[in-house]
Amino acid sequence: MLAILRKDLLLELRTKETLTSLLLLGLLTLLILSFAFEPGSEVRVEAAPGALWVAVVFAGVLGLSRSFLAERENECLQGLLLCPLDRGSIYLAKTLANFVFMAAAQIVVLPVFIFFFNLTLTSGFLGVIVTILLGLFGFSTVGTLFAAIAVRTRAREVMLPLLMIPLVVPLFIGGVTVTHKLLVGKGVSEVAPWLNLMLGFDVIFLVVGWLVFEYAVEE
Amino acid sequence: MGKTLLGNVLAGVAGSAMLLAVYMVFIYVPTDSAQGIVQRVFYFHVPIAIMTFVAFGVVAVASAMFLWRGTRAWDRLAHSSGEVGMVFCTLVLVTGPIWAKPIWGTWWTWDARLTTTLILWLIYAGYLMMRNVTASGEQGARYAAILGIVGVIDIPIINRSVYWWRTIHPAVLVTREGGSGLSDPRMQATLGVCFAAFFLLFLWLLFVRNENARLQDALEDIRQRVLARG
Numbered sequence: 001m002l003a004i005l006r007k008d009l010l011l012e013l014r015t016k017e018t019l020t021s022l023l024l025l026g027l028l029t030l031l032i033l034s035f036a037f038e039p040g041s042e043v044r045v046e047a048a049p050g051a052l053w054v055a056v057v058f059a060g061v062l063g064l065s066r067s068f069l070a071e072r073e074n075e076c077l078q079g080l081l082l083c084p085l086d087r088g089s090i091y092l093a094k095t096l097a098n099f100v101f102m103a104a105a106q107i108v109v110l111p112v113f114i115f116f117f118n119l120t121l122t123s124g125f126l127g128v129i130v131t132i133l134l135g136l137f138g139f140s141t142v143g144t145l146f147a148a149i150a151v152r153t154r155a156r157e158v159m160l161p162l163l164m165i166p167l168v169v170p171l172f173i174g175g176v177t178v179t180h181k182l183l184v185g186k187g188v189s190e191v192a193p194w195l196n197l198m199l200g201f202d203v204i205f206l207v208v209g210w211l212v213f214e215y216a217v218e219e
Numbered sequence: 220m221g222k223t224l225l226g227n228v229l230a231g232v233a234g235s236a237m238l239l240a241v242y243m244v245f246i247y248v249p250t251d252s253a254q255g256i257v258q259r260v261f262y263f264h265v266p267i268a269i270m271t272f273v274a275f276g277v278v279a280v281a282s283a284m285f286l287w288r289g290t291r292a293w294d295r296l297a298h299s300s301g302e303v304g305m306v307f308c309t310l311v312l313v314t315g316p317i318w319a320k321p322i323w324g325t326w327w328t329w330d331a332r333l334t335t336t337l338i339l340w341l342i343y344a345g346y347l348m349m350r351n352v353t354a355s356g357e358q359g360a361r362y363a364a365i366l367g368i369v370g371v372i373d374i375p376i377i378n379r380s381v382y383w384w385r386t387i388h389p390a391v392l393v394t395r396e397g398g399s400g401l402s403d404p405r406m407q408a409t410l411g412v413c414f415a416a417f418f419l420l421f422l423w424l425l426f427v428r429n430e431n432a433r434l435q436d437a438l439e440d441i442r443q444r445v446l447a448r449g
Contacts, residue, residue, distance in 0.1 A: 142369070145365070145369070146366075149349075149362045149365065152353070152354070152358065152362075153349070153352040153353050153362075154352045154353075154354075155348075155352045159345075159348070159349075159352060162341070162344070162345045162348065163345050163366065165341075166338045166341040166342055166345070166377075167342070167369065167370070167373050169338060169377050169380065169381070170373075170376045170377055170379070170380035173380045173381065173383075173384045174380060177383075177384060193383065194383070197376070197379065197380055197383075200376070201376055204372065204376075205369070205372075205373075208368070208369060208372060212286070212365050212368065212369075215286055215361050215364070215365055216361075216362065216365060218361065
């Protein structure tokens with residue numbers, strides 16, 4: 001499993017394809033959302049957590065699509081399947097790799113978000129970063145599974161969003177709520193149930209994905 | 220022969236129950252004093268809602284069995300339940316707002332039950348679409364089964380998260396009275412009959428759809444054999 005992970009990361013380091021997609025899509029979404037709200041208005045500040053997470057979701061969905069598309073074009077997946085390797089391990093490796101890519105993209109997207117929406121950096125921000133990581137991991141568990149499926153269908157541009165967005169609603173609601181609370185200065189104890197929900201989601205769907213992935217890639 | 224008989228019996232029983240239900244809802248049961256005539260929608264809305272979730276439960280179990288055992292019969296059952304469930308889900312989402320507008324003053328609220336049902340509708344849509352966009356029926360069946368299983372696990376989590384989300388905005392929350400005004404035994408009887416009627420309707424539709432799928436598969440098998448013979 002570590003070998004596959006290393007291979008995915010190395011490949012990405014060289015081509016930077018997925019990373020650039022995620023980055024650009026995230027920034028573009030933030031840009032468009034910035035135009036949706038009057039600069040300086042209260043609505044803008046209220047909407048900021050939502051805007052961030054919308055950018056995360058859309059960049060994630062589109063970026064995941066891309067990463068599997070590239071695999072498919074080069075028949076890499078067939079090659080991987082020929083290895084005497086447990087399908088579950090392939091899933092774990094891919095999920096981790098996608099998580100790393102999405103998290104890396106956030107390193108740029110997050111500061112831009114702070115600039116665009118004029119936020120003051122409070123201590124709550126560390127919590128926001130943790131929440132984003134939890135959310136991204138969850139997106140990756142569900143997204144890797146369904147991207148592998150969607151990329152083999154005819155309507156792949158619409159299938160992945162159609163499948164993913166309803167399923168990751170808990171992560172989205174949790175992420176926006178926690179981000180909002182932390183940015184207005186609420187304590188960790190208030191957001192703890194949400195973080196537990198998101199963590200639970202991550203664990204449950206990592207296990208489900210691990211169990212079910214072999215059916216997704218069977219020829 | 221057995222199947223035809225079963226089909227006819229189900230059709231007869233379901234049809235009679237529905238006729239009785241319609242009579243009771245429109246003629247027998249008294250008008251609710253607080254909510255007026257619109258309240259009658261409730262007698263349809265609630266049983267349909269229950270059956271939507273039952274249908275998805277069937278989808279989930281059949282999907283798991285299909286992935287585990289691989290027999291086509293499980294896939295056919297899952298697919299049939301998915302289609303029938305989709306119809307029921309659409310009906311819920313249509314009858315709900317019809318009831319809500321006069322009673323709550325709004326077509327839609329984002330409370331846990333409505334939102335979860337809406338998301339369920341989208342999952343049903345993805346489930347059915349999956350079979351149309353795949354290259355082979357076998358693949359489509361497998362992918363749909365995966366979605367069925369992931370969906371059923373996610374639905375309670377989604378419900379919980381939306382519920383929490385709504386309870387932190389109490390000003391916007393609309394208190395839901397549901398069926399609390401069912402004091403009159405005639406109302407209870409009507410609701411009971413409607414539950415039975417829609418349950419039977421679901422069974423009959425599921426049966427017919429499933430038979431349809433089974434016969435289609437049988438036809439396909441025969442066609443393959445004829446072609447193979449050359």
